[in-house]
Amino acid sequence: xxxxxxxxxxxxxxxxxxxxxxxxxxxxxxxxxxxxxxxxxxxxxxxxxxxxxxxxxxxxxxxxxxxxxxxxxxxxxxxxxxxxxxxxxxxxxxxxxxxxxxxxxxxxxxxxxxxxxxxxxxxxxxxxxxxxxxxxxxxxxxxxxxxxxxxxxxxxxxxxxxxxxxxxxxxxxxxxxxxxxxxxxxxxxxxxxxxxxxxxxxxxx
Numbered sequence: 001x002x003x004x005x006x007x008x009x010x011x012x013x014x015x016x017x018x019x020x021x022x023x024x025x026x027x028x029x030x031x032x033x034x035x036x037x038x039x040x041x042x043x044x045x046x047x048x049x050x051x052x053x054x055x056x057x058x059x060x061x062x063x064x065x066x067x068x069x070x071x072x073x074x075x076x077x078x079x080x081x082x083x084x085x086x087x088x089x090x091x092x093x094x095x096x097x098x099x100x101x102x103x104x105x106x107x108x109x110x111x112x113x114x115x116x117x118x119x120x121x122x123x124x125x126x127x128x129x130x131x132x133x134x135x136x137x138x139x140x141x142x143x144x145x146x147x148x149x150x151x152x153x154x155x156x157x158x159x160x161x162x163x164x165x166x167x168x169x170x171x172x173x174x175x176x177x178x179x180x181x182x183x184x185x186x187x188x189x190x191x192x193x194x195x196x197x198x199x200x201x202x203x204x205x
Contacts, residue, residue, distance in 0.1 A: 020062045021075070025082045036147040038118060038127075041079040045072055046129035046143065049205040053198045066205065069114050069130045069154065076116045076129050086119035089164040090126070093174050094155035097140060100200050102193040108181040112174050113155045117163075121148060130154035134204040 028044035029037050048065055055067030058074040067075075073089060080087035096109040103109060115128040128151045131142045143151040153161075162170045182190060 018078075021058065021078045021082055024062060024075070025079050028079070037083050038080065038085055038120065039145055039147040041083070042076065042127050042129050042145050042147070045076045045079065047132055048072065048075075049132045049201075050130055050135065051198070051201055051205070052194065072129055073114045073116050076127065080116070080118055087116050087127075088124070090115055090117050090161050091164055091171055091174065092153070092155075092157040092161045093159050093177065094153075094157060096197075097155070099139060100193070100196040102196040105189050106193055107185050107189075110158070110181065111178055113153075113157075114164075115154060126150040126153065128152070128154040132205070135201075138204065 024044065025037075025041050028041040032040035032043065035043070048061060048067065050068065050072070051066040052068055055061040055064045055071040057067075057071050058078050061067035061071040061075050077087050077089065091112055091114045093110055094113050096103055096106070096111050098104070098109075113130070115126060115130065117124040118127045119125075125148070127145055128141075128143055129145075131140045131154055133142055136142045141152050141154050143154070145151050159174075160170070162174060164171045
């Protein structure tokens with residue numbers, strides 16, 4: 001996938017990665033003693049730099065300290081579960097941001113974004129921690145969260161928001177739409193855009 005979407009595997013309880021998650025949550029809550037625990041770990045995940053050339057899962061994110069939306073949403077999911085808070089994955093189609101001119105050479109800007117909804121106050125609430133504070137004032141959405149209401153989506157959805165566990169076919173179809181155009185895209189065009197976007201993000205870590 002051109003932007004965020006990649007394979008992932010949830011860390012199992014008792015694995016070294018799960019112990020890293022536990023330590024991550026403890027540190028996050030200790031750093032923000034006046035915040036709700038869910039807000040504390042949201043901020044801790046958000047503040048890790050968003051990077052396409054970083055980790056693609058939670059374990060890698062904890063080691064590397066930077067990663068894509070798949071890694072950041074997985075870590076947020078695991079942190080929520082560590083505190084006994086219900087959480088679920090959501091995804092949606094969006095358009096790759098036009099922050100580098102190379103995006104204009106792509107035959108399509110369609111990609112899939114993943115985020116997390118947290119159960120709070122009897123409702124499912126979006127907690128999109130994708131973009132770190134260094135991306136403020138760039139046109140990318142950097143969210144703050146009060147632990148009660150939806151954040152803004154990291155990228156404006158093109159079409160419906162898909163609850164992955166409940167709408168698996170829709171999630172697969174969304175990914176297939178992206179796979180179709182990336183398969184037709186000349187590899188050098190895709191690589192040139194990706195390199196430019198990675199460099200742009202690195203300058204803002």
